[in-house]
Amino acid sequence: MFLYAAWIEKKKDNVSVVWVITRLLTAVIFNQKNLPDRIEDLDETLTHHCTREKRLQWVKRINTVVKPRFVRRIIENRLNKDSPIHEKVILSFDEELSYSKTYEKDFPFRQQWSNWYGNHASEPLKIFVPGSGSHSKFEAISEQWGNYDYKGLEEVKEIISYAEAEGRKIRAIGSGHALTPIAQSEDFIVCTHNLNLTQRKAEQFIKPEFLNGFDVDVNFRNVKSKEKHFLFETSGGTKVHQLITALEKDGLALMNKGGSSIQAISGAIATSTHGSGIGLGPLPGMVKSMTLVGKGSKAYRVEPTNGITDPELFLADPEVQKHDIQLIQDDDTFNAVMVGVGSMGLVFSLIVEVQKSYKLYEERVIWEWETLKAKMLEGDLYIFINSNRNFEVLINPYIDETEENPSRKCLLTTRDYAESCEVPPIAKRERNYLSSFVSGISISGRLSPWVFNRNSQNIPRMTNNSLARLEDHAKKGGGFEDVSYKVLDQGLGELKFYGYAIEFGFEIEKAFEAVDVITKVCEEAKAYGHYLAAPFSLRYVKHCPGYFSMMNKSDMCMIEVVSVKGVTGTISLMKRIEAELLEIGAVPHWGLSLLPWSKEMVERAFPHYEDWKRHQAIFGGETFTNPFIKNILD
Structure with missing residues (x-):
């Protein structure tokens, strides 16, 4: 009897949702005056008569119903009646706006790039896709996350050498999230989505006091205390949502994040993406070490003066020697490259401060x-x-x-x-x-x-x-x-x-x-x-x-x-x-x-402009500029 009653209740809930959605669609197409009331009905029904699983099922059903072109045309024709041409609804398929655009490694045809809003676009001479990771099969290669992508590092070096030999400039792209033309390039673009192989607790070359967690001072809710934080190494092209997945497997989490997880972690750091909380800094404030490849294909590992890396262990490593990675531990240099706006070289990997899952x-x-x-x-x-x-x-x-x-x-x-x-x-x-x-x-x-x-x-x-x-x-x-x-x-x-x-x-x-x-x-x-x-x-x-x-x-x-x-x-x-x-x-x-941005505007807004500019000439130089960057440098 109990099972029968539960079955009846489930059917009633389904009928309720069907009825409310039908009335809402009717209001959208035929009687927009009733739309606010229908939205209220839908809100109440979803709250009290629909589980999370049922809501997801209804989303799939509605997407299936509106997917056929003729259904969208019916809705378009009704909504566009008496609308000016620039406000007409075009319900074309939305795949191009619903995922992070990716590029194939050896794509034989000419390609285009644009940011996700579409206000900046370019047709670069070539788009390179280095890296031993996989954007589409990120979790499938999790057994390899413990490896450092030295092969990808050499690919990046070769791309930079080739660009400089050809007299070309380079910009790296992640998710194209910026509204400014900061990533735009008519020469070479490096798509970083396969630079996501390394996802591991940072242990190699790390000083003993940082190996198994370390205490940090925090001030939340006006109470000063200590928290135990940890170090995690991630590749520069890793999307934020991929990093979250990798951290979760180790019982770890980001201390804070922005409102979206689609950005590449290096892009978010390069533009000082942030969340909220006066006791929490932006994403670049969580970076403890940054490996980048700059002009001349030179690789650097840059940290603050009292950095987390043991210089003796690092410099004695055969792979470090083979790939000629220079360790720089200096506050001035680190503060300059930390928010590099894509102009200090290509950020290849990062070690970030994280905490236990919470x-x-x-x-x-x-x-x-x-x-x-x-x-x-x-x-x-x-x-x-x-x-x-x-x-x-x-x-x-x-x-x-x-x-x-x-x-x-x-x-x-x-x-x-x-x-x-x-x-x-x-x-x-x-x-x-x-x-x-x-x-x-x-x-x-x-x-x-x-x-x-x-x-x-x-x-x-x-x-x-x-x-x-x-x-x-x-x-x-x-x-x-x-x-x-x-x-x-x-x-x-x-x-x-x-x-x-x-x-x-x-x-x-x-x-x-x-x-x-x-x-x-x-x-x-x-x-x-x-x-x-x-x-x-x-x-x-x-x-x-x-x-x-x-x-x-x-x-x-x-x-x-x-x-x-x-x-x-x-x-x-x-x-x-x-x-x-x-x-x-x-x-x-x-x-x-x-x-538009100008040098004068940047000088007013950022007191260390000259310090940043000096380091940009050392690490990125002309190779890592574009018209946007040149405009604020000249």
Whole structure:
């Protein structure tokens, strides 16, 4: 009888989901006025009548239904009625935006490259694919992870020698994540996705005091303590999600990460990618040793003055001698190459500081921005921000004037070690159900700009609704608990490939002025129908000694302004925001910027510009430049 009742309940849940999705699709195609109500119904159904496994099954079913071209054409024809040509929906197959583009080692035809947004592209003379690893079969070759890829190292050296003999320049590419032309090259491109063979605990040549873990001072939640950290060696072309997989096999985890895991680890480090948490630095701050190949095909292992490598062990090794790898242990040199923006040579391998695998508990609470701002400023700002291990704020650029008591809304996200929190029994193992469901649907990214373009005047209200859906804490929803990388990841799925952003750093006290600038520019643009289609974020990051890190000056508040590809007016609006933020002293992000860069701008933003430039001439030289880099050097 019990099994029969369970079977009946399961059938009822399936019928409920079918009915709600049918009504939603009907609203999308025939009656958009009912769309908000249908979305509410879907959110409620996914929350109370659908398990994680069932949601994934429904994503697959919907993707199967909308895959045939004729189905997409039916949806297109209905949605594009009365739309201007530049806002028409084109539901072509989305494979090109849903995976990291790879290149074959000996591809016989001419090739093209572009960043994932598509605003920068090139047709290089040749794309090289060195390395003994495998992007597509990464886990299948896990038995080889303990080996160092000396064969790949020699391949890289040969490529550089060939380029210099031909008088060509080189840029290395990972995931093409940057919005700037930082990786663009019309000469030679080195695709690094097979430079991912080495994934191992760092033991070879390591000083005894670092071999089995070492104590580090931390300050989370305003409590100073010590944690035991470890060293892990990874190849430079490894994607962040691949590194997470390799670490997990050894019971280890990254100390922090950005919101996405698709980047190559060396690309993320080269642009000072970061997460949130004033007690946690950006990714380059986790690097303890970097092996790179620079101009003249010279290989270097670069570390701080008191580095982790035992010089005697290293220099006595036959392989090191055979491949002529020079050990440099010097703070000035290390700080210069740490954030090399692809111009110090090709980063071949890294040793990074990691910690034992851990869980995080996340809470997201809706605030009125002015109330939260006053709370942050009433005492010591640093202490308030450091009350949690991770602290970040999402702010609606607009005030929804249709509210009874209009005010600017924001969402405060905090995360702490789960073991240090009273995690309620109802805490979920997945973030917002609706966003995780929609982000898996293949056509969702193409449909998003249509929704915003057709209802641009409602964006202030839609943004508030989005923040409300994300609210999830101990007293409402239970919060979100899981292993660290799942909590730190944005979980945007397919939608990640349809968003873009600009980002800037400010000293933490000055960030409030920057918020006022952003909201002012957004308010002015409303009169012309130009809107940002997403909230912007404040993330607080610890100082980093890397000369070209955005956090080099001090602890910083990184402000990321986000929108959706295809929403009319947002590119122009974001350029105006960028210009005004630079006027008040913003430090631009190497990969997230729309305006042209200049030497003068970089000199103002990065105090150690001359030191970095001096080392670039030594390690990368002309070989590792492109027009973007030349523009900031000359």
